[in-house]
Amino acid sequence: MIRLQIPATSANLGAGFDALGLALQYYNYVEMEESDTIDITSADGTPVPTDERNMIYIAAKDLFQVCGRTLHGLKLVQTNNIPMTRGLGSSSACIVAGLVGANHLLGNPLQQDDLVDLAAQIEGHPDNTAPALLGGIVTAVFDGRRVHWVKQEVYTKLRFVAMIPDFELKTEKARACLPTEISHKDAVYNLSRAALFSASLLTGKFENLRTAVHDKLHQPYRMALIPHAREVFDIAYAHGAYAAYISGAGPTVMAIADEENQYFAGKMRFSLDNAGLNGWQVHDLKIDNAGCVLLG
C-alpha cells in the first residue's frame, strides 16, 4: 500500500476567482493499492462512496486511461479530515490523491504539469487542484486544456483561521447564483485586487489584504447563501484580522491574522459562541508549501 498526504486548499482568496488558491496544513490521507476489485473503506468513519462513483477511484481510472491502461480495481483506505462541501477543497484532495497515487502505481509516467492539467480538467477549474498538488500559493490560468501556473512558497507570519459552519454548500449551487456578465468597471475592480493580493502576501504588505479580498464576481452573491457570514466577517475584523473572505465556494469564512495575534482563534471561538453561532468550528491553520506528498 502507498500512503499519500493531501492538503486542504482555500481558493479564490477574495478577488482571484478560479485563479488563486493556497494549500493549508490540514490533511487527508489515502492508502492505495491496485486490486482486482473495488475495496474502499473510511478509516475515520466519514461516509464515502465505496463504488466506482468514488472521486479518488474516478481520478485514478482517468489517469490509467490517459496512459493507455485499464484500471480493474483499487483498494483504498481514506482518512478524511478536510470537511466535505465546505469550501476547503475536499473534492480536489480526492482528485489529486487519485491522480498522484495512480501515477505512482504505474511508475510515474506523467509529469507534474500533466497532473496539474488533468486535475483541472476533472475539476473544471484549477484554483483548488493546483495548490493541492503543488502546495504554496498558486496563480493559475486554465485555458480549458492546459494550466499555466506559478507556485510560490509562502513563509509569512500569518495564520489562516477557518470558520467552518455545520452546513454544506455545494459548489454547483454556489456557482449557479453567479451573474453571467459583469461590467468593464467591475472586471477592473477584481483583476486589480487579485493581483494586489498575491503581491501583498508575498512582500509582507499585509495592510493591503483587506482591500485585496473585496470582489464583485462571487462573494456578494454567495453571502446570501451563507447565513451569518456577515457577522463572522465583522467579528473577525473586530479581533484584528487583516482580511476575511469566503473560502472557495463557501460556506467557510477564512480570516487572515498576524502570527502575533496569537489568541485570534480563541477570541473568534468565544465571540461566535456568544453570538449563538455554536455550529461554527474554528481551525487555526498555516500554509502548506509541500502539496501532495507520498509518505511511503
Ligand code: HSE
Ligand atoms: N473557484 C471555485 C469557485 C472554487 O469559487 O466556484 C470552488 O470549487
